[in-house]
Amino acid sequence: MYQALYRKWRPQTFDQVVGQSHVTDTLKNQVKAGRLSHSYIFIGTRGTGKTTCARILAKAVNCLDPVDGNPCGKCAACVGINDGTVLDVVELDAASNNGVDNVRALREEAVFSPAAVKKRVYIIDEVHMLSTSAFNALLKILEEPPEHLMFILATTELQKVPATILSRCQRHSFHRIDTPQIAEYLEYISKEEGFYLSHEAAELIARLAEGGVRDALSLLDQCSAHDRIEIDTVYSVMGLAGKRRVTAMLDHIVRHNTAQALTDFNEMWMDGRDGASFLRELSDLLRDVLMLKVAPKRGTLLLSGGYEPETLKGFAGRMETEELICAMETVQKYLDSLRDVKNPKTTVELCLISLCDSTLGESVNALRSRVARLEAQLASGIVSRADYVPQTEPETEFEFPPVLAEEPEYMYEEPPRTPEAVEAEPQPEPEQHEAEPIDTARVESAVSWAQICQKAAPELSPNIRFSLPDETKMTGRMDGDVLNIYAAPGFLYERLNRQDVLGKFAQAAASLCGREVRVILSEFKKTDGVQRSLDELKSFKEVSFI
Numbered sequence: 001m002y003q004a005l006y007r008k009w010r011p012q013t014f015d016q017v018v019g020q021s022h023v024t025d026t027l028k029n030q031v032k033a034g035r036l037s038h039s040y041i042f043i044g045t046r047g048t049g050k051t052t053c054a055r056i057l058a059k060a061v062n063c064l065d066p067v068d069g070n071p072c073g074k075c076a077a078c079v080g081i082n083d084g085t086v087l088d089v090v091e092l093d094a095a096s097n098n099g100v101d102n103v104r105a106l107r108e109e110a111v112f113s114p115a116a117v118k119k120r121v122y123i124i125d126e127v128h129m130l131s132t133s134a135f136n137a138l139l140k141i142l143e144e145p146p147e148h149l150m151f152i153l154a155t156t157e158l159q160k161v162p163a164t165i166l167s168r169c170q171r172h173s174f175h176r177i178d179t180p181q182i183a184e185y186l187e188y189i190s191k192e193e194g195f196y197l198s199h200e201a202a203e204l205i206a207r208l209a210e211g212g213v214r215d216a217l218s219l220l221d222q223c224s225a226h227d228r229i230e231i232d233t234v235y236s237v238m239g240l241a242g243k244r245r246v247t248a249m250l251d252h253i254v255r256h257n258t259a260q261a262l263t264d265f266n267e268m269w270m271d272g273r274d275g276a277s278f279l280r281e282l283s284d285l286l287r288d289v290l291m292l293k294v295a296p297k298r299g300t301l302l303l304s305g306g307y308e309p310e311t312l313k314g315f316a317g318r319m320e321t322e323e324l325i326c327a328m329e330t331v332q333k334y335l336d337s338l339r340d341v342k343n344p345k346t347t348v349e350l351c352l353i354s355l356c357d358s359t360l361g362e363s364v365n366a367l368r369s370r371v372a373r374l375e376a377q378l379a380s381g382i383v384s385r386a387d388y389v390p391q392t393e394p395e396t397e398f399e400f401p402p403v404l405a406e407e408p409e410y411m412y413e414e415p416p417r418t419p420e421a422v423e424a425e426p427q428p429e430p431e432q433h434e435a436e437p438i439d440t441a442r443v444e445s446a447v448s449w450a451q452i453c454q455k456a457a458p459e460l461s462p463n464i465r466f467s468l469p470d471e472t473k474m475t476g477r478m479d480g481d482v483l484n485i486y487a488a489p490g491f492l493y494e495r496l497n498r499q500d501v502l503g504k505f506a507q508a509a510a511s512l513c514g515r516e517v518r519v520i521l522s523e524f525k526k527t528d529g530v531q532r533s534l535d536e537l538k539s540f541k542e543v544s545f546i
């Protein structure tokens with residue numbers, strides 16, 4: 001009968017446990033010295049060896065002939081516990097035995113001395129799943145445990161375990177295991193099992209397992225139907241797109257090349273690649289680029305290790321931090337929604353479309369990402385409207401249509417004009433709109449904060465009047481019928497935040513707009529360079545419509 005690798009290779013002694021020596025050494029020493037606690041709690045993510053260590057400990061404390069703190073694996077106690085004939089070692093899954101009745105039954109049983117071995121051991125897995133009343137019942141035994149009793153609790157979610165329980169247990173934290181360590185272990189097992197596993201493939205499997213040996217072995221199991229496991233075998237078995245394809249995809253995204261992105265994805269799809277896995281791979285790449293960007297010196301330590309540093313640096317130079325964050329957020333959003341959708345292909349396609357065209361995102365981060373790109377372009381002397389209007393696949397990054405040349409507002413009123421003609425035409429002075437009754441859209445754009453200030457100034461107290469020209473203290477903007485005023489927190493804000501003061505601004509704005517205006521006062525956030533940039537971006541947009 002075929003036995004899954006992770007069962008077959010489940011460690012039988014502390015020494016065989018991979019990558020948790022800080023726990024296993026301590027436990028071995030306690031067994032040797034006979035200084036055992038009556039209750040332990042093992043904490044750590046899935047597949048890091050908590051239950052395995054609990055079983056080893058249960059054997060070690062009962063073993064008739066322990067070897068350097070390890071169970072011998074040969075005596076009656078070890079054999080009996082291994083094959084399940086010793087009923088004094090009980091494993092419970094709290095996920096399915098979470099009620100108070102289960103724990104009460106356990107308590108009644110626990111008072112009796114063990115029948116076959118020295119200690120009765122209860123291993124309670126996923127202990128955080130217990131109900132509150134079950135926890136209380138458990139607490140009663142932990143408070144005064146009989147000498148023959150030992151509890152080993154295991155959990156992935158420490159924060160859900162009551163402090164009263166924690167304080168009575170000896171805690172041991174299981175770490176995620178390093179990729180190289182898992183990879184080495186996989187290579188060792190493959191050798192023992194007699195199949196070929198390339199070093200690259202071992203590393204990929206180890207990365208995919210995210211620090212869990214059990215997951216790594218399950219993945220290896222899935223690949224082991226092949227005689228030779230190369231990196232492409234792993235990609236194919238796991239339905240992964242692979243480094244080359246994911247890198248190419250990010251390149252399309254950076255170039256805003258939606259058509260190519262969709263074509264490539266379609267190919268992968270027809271090839272049997274999985275949509276969710278692909279988005280996760282893309283997210284991992286984005287994350288690595290971001291790490292390199294925000295922590296260029298130490299960032300390499302944080303990288304998943306899947307990509308060449310040169311590749312990552314290339315992308316880091318082409319994408320702003322905000323863009324990366326926004327892209328990761330977009331991918332995550334679609335990944336989340338993939339769980340409930342009937343047509344995953346469409347979902348991934350929508351994700352790619354919005355990644356290629358950041359103007360489609362309306363989240364704050366999407367706006368931030370646009371602001372960041374604008375700022376980068378301003379810094380390099382390139383100003384373009386193209387980041388703010390839907391694009392039609394520009395070939396390279398900066399070959400955008402000139403400012404205003406494709407402004408849709410003009411398209412149906414007048415024949416298209418050349419950029420020269422647009423430039424030659426003098427821009428109307430904002431003051432011209434003041435007296436003229438023009439259509440609303442134009443007035444909205446025309447009434448500026450400066451005009452409102454000018455109008456309101458004579459009515460205002462000197463404190464406020466002197467702050468008006470200082471943008472770092474206050475600024476404002478018309479949004480439809482609303483005048484948004486932003487002020488620095490503190491004294492000025494308090495002065496402004498009065499019915500009569502805000503009323504003066506409302507009157508000034510209303511007389512300029514020719515209709516009623518509502519005023520909303522907000523604080524500048526302390527570190528909010530982004531909010532300011534956002535406002536600048538919005539005003540930039542409005543100016544362009546004049």
Ligand SMILES: [Zn+2]
Pocket residue numbers: 062063064065066071072073074075076077078079
């Ligand atoms: Zn033994």
